[in-house]
Amino acid sequence: MTNVLFVCLGNICRSPTADGIFRELVANARLDQKIIVDSAGTGDWHVGKAPDTRTVAAARKRGYDLSVLRARHVNARDFDEFDYVLAMDDANLADLQRLKPAHFTGHLGLFLEFGSRGDYREVPDPYYGGSDGFELVLDLVEDAAQGLLNHIRQRLY
Incomplete structure (x- = not known):
């Protein structure tokens, strides 16, 4: 099994988008018995709420x-x-690095490392913006999710 966790600040915009898109890709690739997907937030003020x-x-x-x-x-x-x-931005990554136990041997990094677009390093938070921000998040996440799936496939086979 390969387990993937997407992390943003509140777990209501970026990381659930990555969670949902990656789950769909995994299911379409018929790898849902081999890849587990989840998401979380570094902040706790939205716990239990829908995206x-x-x-x-x-x-x-x-x-x-x-x-x-x-x-x-x-x-x-x-x-x-x-x-x-996988963190959505550098601030989330810094929080995760502080939380990471010394024995962790997995991959901790930015999600967009798996993307093919070079114009963004971080997934921007759309929360305080307009609808175009949510569309940009979808574009970036779809690209990086495909790259991540390709990366994991290479490791599985």
């Missing part, structure tokens, strides 16, 4: 259903359960 309605609506337009996802707070135990812990 932001704008995130859900933008994803739905592209055929992704995020409605079943609920925000949760990342914790040190996640480093025991996940092989890939």
Whole structure:
């Protein structure tokens, strides 16, 4: 099994988008018995809440259903359960690096490292912006999710 955790600040915009898109790719590749996907936030103020309605609506337009996802707070135990812990931006990555136990041997890094676009290093937070921000997140996540799936496939076979 390969376990992947996507992490953003509140777990209501970027990381659930990555979670939903990557789950869909994994299912379409018939690898859902080999790859487990989850998402979490470095902040705890949205725990138990559904993704932001704008995130859900933008994803739905592209055929992704995020409605079943609920925000949760990342914790040190996640480093025991996940092989890939992927942050949406440098601030989230710094928080995760502080939380990471010394024995973690998995991959901790930025999600967009797996993308093919060189114009963004981080997934920008769309929360305080307009609808174009949510579309950009979808574009970046779709690209990086495909790259991540290709990377994991190479490791599985």
